[in-house]
Amino acid sequence: MSKPDRLKARLPRGFVDRGPAELAATGRMLDAIRRVYESYGFEALETPLVEYTDALGKFLPDQDRPNEGVFSFQDDDEQWLSLRYDLTAPLARHVAENFDALPKPYRSYRAGWVFRNEKPGPGRFRQFMQFDADTVGAGSVAADAEICMMAADTLEAVGIKRGDYVIKVNNRKVLDGVMEAIGLGGDENAGRRLTVLRALDKYDRLGSTGVRQLLGRGRTDESGDHTLGAGLTDDQANKLLMYVTAGTPLDTVQIDLLDISTDNDFIEHEVDGEKYAAVFESDRTIDFLRNLFDHEGYQSGLSELETIAGLSKACGYGTRRIRIDPSVVRGLEYYTGPVYEAELTFQVPNEQGQPVRYGSVGGGGRYDGLVGRFRGEVVPATGFSIGVSRLFAALQAIKSPIVTGAKPRPLVVVTAMDQDQVARYQRLLAELRSLKDEAGEPLLRAEMYLGAGKFGAQMKYADRRGAVCAIIQGSSERDAEGGPQVIVKDLIEGAAAAAAIKTNAEWKAARPAQFAVPEAEMAAKVREVLARHA
């Protein structure tokens, strides 16, 4: 085949392959999440990867190719189909389509791939996995509180320590109320509202000074990039700053002054080697917010937050775990009530090597209108979505046992010394594969070398595959006096011994870490070698 005729083997941009170690570790993480969700009575559901484009809320009648942000294609009956871009829209379709058959409230969880037709970048993929849990048909904020508590339990179940995460809660009604109260209500202010919300969302990173600039004339960052401001008056900006700072710690005290054993309403941090505790208290945050704006929706949103904070506290989830934070915005248009963000608070190095907070690994909120698009009546719903890759990367960063502990069963390679003895090797393999551990699970993986290489290539193959042990049977072993034998070679010890041996002749004389045993004793010898390296 000439070179220009040859196809190029390449992944499409923004898509990745995943190998055995990552798959096994991710599988363990997903199992741990599933176990928590199921213990709360959430039920598994799986919807297809393809939906009608209009059911995803992405269809605009004046676009004949609705490809903005989603991958779409036309069916043979001219209807537009799309790859789902989240797991919420398909759930709304499923509930509406099966409304009478489902118990209400309906708790479900779903794990699956979603797709974004966007420019890929480092850590930004066009196919990625989400793991969602939703309660449909419960209008009470007790459902939101339950999801927040379950999110906290989930993060601990996958190995994130208490104090290393926080579920921050806000309310879309509160945010909408703030906007109206400062005179940014109405359709004509939609653009400015977006600029303001984006500014508030950056409070964590930029602090008061930066946010004030973004609310006013704009801000120029260290690299010289200028972001246009919302052009608010000083009075408007002041009010917003008072609003957004209500979620910061009310006190910062030296940690020795706190009774750590009973009080979990604080976040530990270190300044110049001294340990400090930032003390949060949702009740006081809400009291403070109460006095800021006299607006009906705003006040009713605060009452919902008060209920969520009260329920969480009563169930033992202090503000260290679940906390009211007025700076949480959450971008999605469809939220109608409480919104939540699961944030990891420990630090990791960024691309420049500076320590930064790990940040969000998931979030969600109440979306009472989404199912209603199909039914012509409000169907209350609330849910939470975990970014699986993002959480997985966090668990790798903190070396959570749930990902580091996913070791494959040990591998044994049977070498193929004589091609006409393959059937004999296969019988040895069958015996090895039938071995069980104490739990009755397969003890090992066993494979025969199937290539055309000679002994040296076969041993290299065994090393490359990470085999613990090799089984070798040439004619001298097969025809041994007293019946057929096999050589059981301990590859780990062998490698260590080989490193200490200087010459080939020396190696030939010593042949370290290999044992000739009768075929009938192969299993026992293999068990011994595996136990040595368990």
Add this chain to the structure above:
Amino acid sequence: MSKPDRLKARLPRGFVDRGPAELAATGRMLDAIRRVYESYGFEALETPLVEYTDALGKFLPDQDRPNEGVFSFQDDDEQWLSLRYDLTAPLARHVAENFDALPKPYRSYRAGWVFRNEKPGPGRFRQFMQFDADTVGAGSVAADAEICMMAADTLEAVGIKRGDYVIKVNNRKVLDGVMEAIGLGGDENAGRRLTVLRALDKYDRLGSTGVRQLLGRGRTDESGDHTLGAGLTDDQANKLLMYVTAGTPLDTVQIDLLDISTDNDFIEHEVDGEKYAAVFESDRTIDFLRNLFDHEGYQSGLSELETIAGLSKACGYGTRRIRIDPSVVRGLEYYTGPVYEAELTFQVPNEQGQPVRYGSVGGGGRYDGLVGRFRGEVVPATGFSIGVSRLFAALQAIKSPIVTGAKPRPLVVVTAMDQDQVARYQRLLAELRSLKDEAGEPLLRAEMYLGAGKFGAQMKYADRRGAVCAIIQGSSERDAEGGPQVIVKDLIEGAAAAAAIKTNAEWKAARPAQFAVPEAEMAAKVREVLARHA
């Protein structure tokens, strides 16, 4: 919202949702398959659902919309992307892209969704799951034999009895040789070859008479539909019939005459209440085929089949499990050597209620050219693909414990009698969720009723959710003398008792199967109820 504005909630044609029972059962089946594949040293791999269309071999330069059979869409750089339609083409791309980094031979397994842009029908979906295992870089038919043996082990691991399945093996070289030997070689006969292969493929169903018609002038079936024949001469057709019948049993004897305990080279079947055994012997099949055509490729293909049969037999896989069958065709163009078909031989009722053989649940073969499209050199490869839904349906039909045994953990519902006591109910829930079974796994799932319904609605909800047990705490229990109590209600026994009670008054007096206990004894009482219905 007015009716015409309302979106219709519907699944796209050919796509399905799947609920908790099917997901749990499928998960167990996939785990069992995975365990076998891993014990053979196959490694997990996952590729994305989207590939460049040309990498799938689906791109024809004169088509600007390559949507034939696959779902395709154009990227913003004008390149065509497609949803994968199998797991083999993406593997070839992956191996070619990572050739130097992979051990060779490279054994991998992959489970995932594939898509077909075809007309959906009963049991024909446009998104379905395949579970593949492939060995790349091994040219020896020992690799094909290994895959056939692993396929047999897999079917037994998911609960299919020996004798209820067979792995049928043929060879594309043999089929190609036959075509050339009867004068149907060359590009100009491609169409007729296809007609002939389709006819041979129907030998199982139509027998000699039907196949002879299809090879000659054509065949009219019971419904009056006419299928055009290949127009072969009698001589050509006779040779093909001799060829294809070589795979039928060489003897059929009454089963009592066989030594079943040692001889597994037969298939059991019943005729008029008498048990018969159809005796197969791959050696004799091959001997018979040897004499039919004197064609080099044909004879070399037979030698490969002989090796596979010999290896299988030596490893204890008789013709009851792995059998040479010259009628196996396998449609895909890319096969270059041995091809295999995993067939379930037990009978199930068809749509008309007549008993029919369950048929194929998977297949595969050798495809030495597929990786080479990217590399400009032949890279030998062979693999096997399981149709997951089809195998799952078979396991449901035979009630395999692997699917029927996937019971969820028992569910306990805590009723919400007083909305202001939600925090208290949440504490009861937390206690219930913390209970473990002997293996240290969660004992149960526990949920609170989160809707707005009164007591009756809450009990109905618990029934609908399949709860085993309900926890009830109203003000009289909360304020009970001697400290707060809960009512633990056994819903299964309660339902049975309620059926026996005639009047509401009688029920109120008896209140069967419910026990008031102090809060501290709730866990013990719940354990007792769950144990009763375990």
